[in-house]
Structure formats: structure tokens, C-alpha cells
Amino acid sequence: MVLAQRAIASMDLDPIQIGIVPESGPNRVGLVGLPVWMWVDSPTDDTFGPITASASEGSVSVSATASVASIVWDMGDGTTVTCTGEGTPYADHYGKQDSPTCGHRYEKMSTDQPDGAYQVTATSHWVVEWTGGGQSGTIEFDLTTDALPIRIGEAQVLTQ
Template structure:
């Protein structure tokens, strides 16, 4: 099958029309040399999609030759494992199908090839092979999960009549975890013949303790119980070195940022999307023990 069409000569009404392979390039991951047409790609950083109280943007990568590449290429083109290129815009109507093919069987599309030796060319793409980007379906599946930040479990507790003491252990944990606050949770999304399944889980939680300290904990943490007394948490804890009286409202503002990792597969592709969700600040008051003398 003919794969490379640099210049297609079509005889129309006794005249010769030369259709050159041209394409628009618009992508943060891939750029084309305006003279040579070579496409140079770098793995993207991922965008911000917003949502909840955190950043639900992320990056998504596909596999090629054992390496990770962006699933979306120049001009919004979509990576195809079958054709080993990003399938882009449709070729001009003046182009003709290869021998034995008709317009109902498919059409010429710009294919952008990954590095090394990045380039693009027109390739015959069979009907039904050009559709929605599976990454878009993965994002739809994530949206249907309706994920939320965790519920903070912490001792000392928050409240006007509650306070901890300098130097005593602070315990942090995920209170009443559910699939939509901690995972794992699986959802799918489909359009046409393309279906994508995505599974999301929290990989770690970063606790901002409000005193300039951040504590990264894996797992849900250990809920505090009275019988633990003054023991430190075995899984996720902190100690404040000074009182919170000089803080706004006299309290440290504690937040928990859960880092979500979503593994998705479908449409002949697979990838990973990562994002964060952060709780609203929770005020925690810390004082000092007073020694009474007579």
C-alpha cells in the first residue's frame, strides 16, 4: 500500500493539479520546522482542568517503541498504535484513493511521526480509525467519578474549646474514607466504537501543617484512640514546636492534599493522569502546658 505522498499529481479536466502535503501545527508538545516540515516533540507537562478544591489537570502519555510519548500530537492529532503516528487532519478532497480503495473505505490523513527523525506525511487511514481521542474519554470517566478531597481526621481536634500542646504528638488520618475520597474507583466512558476504562486511587497525601512544615504520608493513616495516650502515630504524625497564638485567629491552618493517580486503557492506548485535590483549611490551636505554683 502506498504510504508516502509528498506531492500528489492529479489529472483533472486535462490540467495537472499538484497537491502538496501541508498541515497546521499547534501544540505545546510538538512543533514543526516551517522549512523542512520536521516535527520535534517533547513530553508535555499536563494542563489544569480545574475541579473541586484542587488541581484535576494532569498529564497523559502513550507508549511507542518502549518509550512514553504524549497521546495528543500537533494540532490536536490523536496517537494511533495501529499506524504508529498521530493522526491529524483530513487530506484535500482532490486526492485519490490508492488502488483497490474507495472513499467509503477510508481517506488520506496527515500522520505525524514521533522522534527520532520526526516528520509527517499523508497516510491512508481506514474508515472508523479516526475518532475521539481516548484521552478525552479518560477525562470524561474521571469526571463521572465525582472525586472529592479527603475528610480530615486529626488530633488535637479543631474547635474553639479544643487545643493541643507544644511537643505532643499530632495524629493525622483519612476520616471515613470512601471510593470517591481515596479510591480505588473505576469508571468508563464511550463514544462510538471507542471505550475507555479508568481506575483512580490516592497514592499519597501531603499534609500542610500551617507552621511551615509539610508531611507526606502514604496510606490512610491511623485513627487516634484514647488508649494510645501520648504515643506518636505509627503512620502519619507531626509535633508542633511552638504555640499558634501568633497565627491568624490564633490557630495553625491545616490542609491535606491528596495526590490521585489514574490508570486508563482503551482505544488501543493506555496512559496515566495525575492530579491533586486539596481540603479547605482546618484551624488547629496549639498552646503550652502551664505549671501552677503556690
């Protein structure tokens, strides 16, 4: 187990990079009721896996392989969305359709977020399978991103 932990430490794993539409930033606002798309932006071995590393001490060697089994998205409105896989990056030709792999819709404006800003985080659930020294096992742990603010507004229809 100690060698497995050492192998995992040598992987230098990081939380994913969030891909999301609507994008974070000034002059970027999504609308209540429209789909939000979430995905792993530019996945790498150390942010999504699979990645394999080994550690040895004396004649004992352990090999460990780590990969993300799921991602729990905290949407900042009291809901979480659990997705498996990397998600589907949004492209303009998708229009207003829901993400086929990982999405959400904000249903109403929250009184807790008067400016429409929601703090989104993504928690990667890593599963590591290890074997060596006549033993094997599974180690699981989570890595969470820093919060990413996105803004959601309401469309107002004006008639004259």
C-alpha cells in the same frame, strides 16, 4: 485521552475528610510537643479510591481506575508531612505516643499565630491509570481540602 478525562469526571472525586487530633472546635487545644495524629476520616471510593469508571464514544471505550497515592498535610506552621495510606485514627488508649502512620509535633508556639490557631489542609495526590482504544496512560492531579483550624497551646508549670 479525552475519553479518560470523561471517565475521571464521571467519578466525581472529592478531597478527603480530615481526621485529626487535637480536634478542631471550641475548647479543643493540643499542646506543643505532644503528637498530632492525622488520618482520612470515613474514606470512600470518591475521596480515597480505588474507583473505576468507563467512558465510550462510538466503538472506543476507555476504563480508568483512580486512587490516592499520597496525602500532603500542610500543618500551618511552615511544615508539610507526606503520608501514604489512610493514616491511623486516634483512640484514647494510644495516649501520648506518635501515630504509627501519619503524625506531626508542633515544636514551639508561632508568633504568627498568637491565639495558637493553625490552618491545616490535606492535599490528596490522585493517580489514574487508564486503558482503551489501543492506548494506555497515567493522569495525576491533586485535590485540596478547605483549611481546618486547630489550636495548639503551651503548658505552663506553676510552682509555689
